[in-house]
Amino acid sequence: MSSPATIADEDGRPASPRLELDTTELRKLDRNVVWHAFSQMSNYDGLIIDSAKGCWLTDIDGNRYFDGASSLWCNIHGHRHPHIDQAIRDQLDRVAHVTNLGMSHPITISLAKRLVDLAPSSLEHVFFSSDGASSVEVAMKLAFQYWRQCSMPEPKRTTFLALGSAYHGDTLGTVSVGGVSRFHSLFEPLLFPVLRGPCPDSYRLPAGIELEQAADFYLIEYRRLLEKHADEIIAVIVEPIVQGAAGMVMHPQGFLCGLASLCRDFGCLLIADEIAVGMGRTGKMFACEHESVEPDFLCIGKGLTGGYLPMSATLTSHRIWQAFLGSHEESRSFLHGHTYGGNPLSAAAALATLDIFEMERTLDKLPTKAALLRNGLDSLRSHAEVGDVRQCGLIAAIELVSDKALKTPLPWQNQRASQVCNQVLKKGVWLRPIGNVIPIIPPLSATETELEMLVESIEFGLS
Ligand SMILES: Cc1ncc(COP(=O)(O)O)c(C=O)c1O
Known part of the structure; x- marks a missing residue:
């Protein structure tokens, strides 16, 4: 269903006031005119984000997603931080x-x-x-x-x-x-x-x-x-x-x-x-x-x-x-x-x-958050496809394998990590896979509650 992109953001403002295109037109143009990085454009189907606040992205349909990739590993203190x-x-x-x-x-x-x-x-x-x-x-x-x-x-x-x-x-x-x-x-x-x-x-x-x-x-x-x-x-x-x-x-x-x-x-x-x-x-x-x-x-x-x-x-x-x-x-x-x-x-x-x-003493708070993420992700190790869970600070990753003992990589062609990320998206978390690895890179400002929700969503995606 096509709808005008006029949903309100977290502050009640209409979305992108300058937009005259409806959501169907936007999707069509995004697939056919915009050439997206590291993407196969023949079947491209990415989110179109209208606004964001803290660790959350809101798309043009009003759906909210936790930014589990920190907008490609760069967001640190959240989106629309008042000081920045x-x-x-x-x-x-x-x-x-x-x-x-x-x-x-x-x-x-x-x-x-x-x-x-x-x-x-x-x-x-x-x-x-x-x-x-x-x-x-x-x-x-x-x-x-x-x-x-x-x-x-x-x-x-x-x-x-x-x-x-x-x-x-x-x-x-x-x-x-x-x-x-x-x-x-x-x-x-x-x-x-x-x-x-x-x-x-x-x-x-x-x-x-x-x-x-x-x-x-x-x-x-x-x-x-x-x-x-x-x-x-x-x-x-x-x-x-x-x-x-x-x-x-x-x-x-x-x-x-x-x-x-x-x-x-x-x-x-x-x-x-x-x-x-x-x-x-x-x-x-x-x-x-x-x-x-x-x-x-x-x-x-x-x-x-x-x-x-x-x-x-x-x-x-x-x-x-x-x-x-x-x-x-x-x-x-x-x-x-x-x-x-x-x-x-x-x-x-x-x-x-x-x-x-x-x-905000960001670095002082990081060890507690990193430990919480580590404990949560550790519980995923027993999953049949999870070959490795690795982490350093708030960089973590899950690697999917076809044989845990032999650490045999799943062929990147089968896009298993993409399937898992698509499932995770249904829980309102955006992650971007690399081959058969699922990087987990939340903003450093993510709260403990958000990190718990992130782990639960990944668990759901793997199930
Ligand atoms: C280690 C490293 N070096 C360089 C780059 C390139 O940065 P940019 O995409 O801003 O050119 C990246 C991007 O992911 C990176 O991870």
């Missing part, structure tokens, strides 16, 4: 955009200072971009240029060492360092070669290796690669602690600090891609803090603006910064930039997001 809303409105009354090519704005400068104060102490400079992939590309290009301009140049360094099943974004540079074959293999002819180590997986351990030995096992392989190629490697690039798009693969404890120490031993730079795991997701503001790692580059995005506006940042050290200083004739500048890098509206949202971390 006000910060954006206040900024809008001053100026919406100021280019960062030769100009700046106080709010962007304040954000840079605040990020530097929060990040590991050696990171003292901030390059702003608009999305996660760009911030990783910035780190990669800065690292490449660094070796050509540092006091003892090493121009033979032309390759990156990346992890198995890595995901760093969808631009060609980040796809080159990526290693999820389902997403990346088609583009192989367009990519530059990289060195690749194993994926340090805590669930599918190598034969004969116990979890406690796993970090060392994987690090031996990384040491071997570094020994052989140290003088060719620009940087090692890693998603610290959890590899998101690989299916929330959790690294064995000690892998990250072991990798950082190998980088130091072999004189390579370390790029930490915290687009997915940064901004409190894992229980610390930055995932590198779990193992006291200070990378040469720290890439953050997604939750940086609380999930409100596009903004990402590449933080780096004074050592890297200095290699780019010089006279105009020396041409040492970083000739790279994004139109909206450092955008003041985004910066206002980011500063407000950081304020809320303090005002």
Whole structure:
């Protein structure tokens, strides 16, 4: 049944007042004109969200859904948080955009200072971009240029060492360092070669290796690669602690600090891609803090603006910064930039997001919430198809398998995880599967009651 999209939102306001299209027309246009990311458009049937508040999304028919994927892992303090809303409105009354090519704005400068104060102490400079992939590309290009301009140049360094099943974004540079074959293999002819180590997986351990030995096992392989190629490697690039798009693969404890120490031993730079795991997701503001790692580059995005506006940042050290200083004739500048890098509206949202971390003691409250989620999800382990339940902070995932003992992955083609998520949707919870893995990534502001409801809904979806 077609109906005008005029249902009221939580505050009693009519939905999207500017909409003249009825819900049937909207669905038709959304299927036939809008090209959705990571979606098969021949049978596309996604929700159309009209408004949101807290952890809840309301669609154009007035149905409410708990945002169990944090709007693709970026919402932190809930939707329409009054403090972020006000910060954006206040900024809008001053100026919406100021280019960062030769100009700046106080709010962007304040954000840079605040990020530097929060990040590991050696990171003292901030390059702003608009999305996660760009911030990783910035780190990669800065690292490449660094070796050509540092006091003892090493121009033979032309390759990156990346992890198995890595995901760093969808631009060609980040796809080159990526290693999820389902997403990346088609583009192989367009990519530059990289060195690749194993994926340090805590669930599918190598034969004969116990979890406690796993970090060392994987690090031996990384040491071997570094020994052989140290003088060719620009940087090692890693998603610290959890590899998101690989299916929330959790690294064995000690892998990250072991990798950082190998980088130091072999004189390579370390790029930490915290687009997915940064901004409190894992229980610390930055995932590198779990193992006291200070990378040469720290890439953050997604939750940086609380999930409100596009903004990402590449933080780096004074050592890297200095290699780019010089006279105009020396041409040492970083000739790279994004139109909206450092955008003041985004910066206002980011500063407000950081304020809320303090005002609401978000990280102090996280262990209790994480424990509650862990206990709830643990009860799902006995389900016949659940091969693994894994979690770090408020990143959790359930992996469905066809044989629990052998950990045989269900073929992604059979879309079992999608079926489960469709069932969960009937209970009013939105989750977005990756192959046969169901990521569970609620906003950090989710209440204990909401987390209990989330687990109950997943249980229903699996039954
Ligand atoms: C680890 C990681 N790096 C980079 C990206 C790319 O970020 P964006 O989609 O904002 O370009 C993502 C996105 O999911 C990610 O998970």
